[in-house]
Amino acid sequence: MTNPYLQTVPAAWARAGGAALLAAVIVLDQFSRHLFRNSPQAYAADPLARRLARDAIARGDDRTMTNQERLGRFPHRNDVLGRISTEDEIALLQDPTGSF
Secondary structure, three states: OOOHHHOOOOHHHHHOOHHHHHHHHHHHHHHHHHHOOOOHHHHOOHHHHHHHHHHHHHOOOOOOOOHHHHHOOOHHHHHHHOOOOOHHHHHHHHOOOOOO
């Protein structure tokens, strides 16, 4: 099910910077996780959160590369989304120091 409210970035969010932009990314990333736990809907806001995060990175608001950026997705979500883990993702999940 596609939510039409998650298809576009509100202009105010796109213009926000710093803490406001970070807050929007966290809300989009985490609220759906908790509301729709263990279902594909839990990740419905991800494209919008990623777009805002990419905008922040392009503006220089981020300085480090996360595992998600390196791998292109979060491997701990693979089971609930029915995805097959890559060798790199399996290695990261088995590494006690590998985190997100």
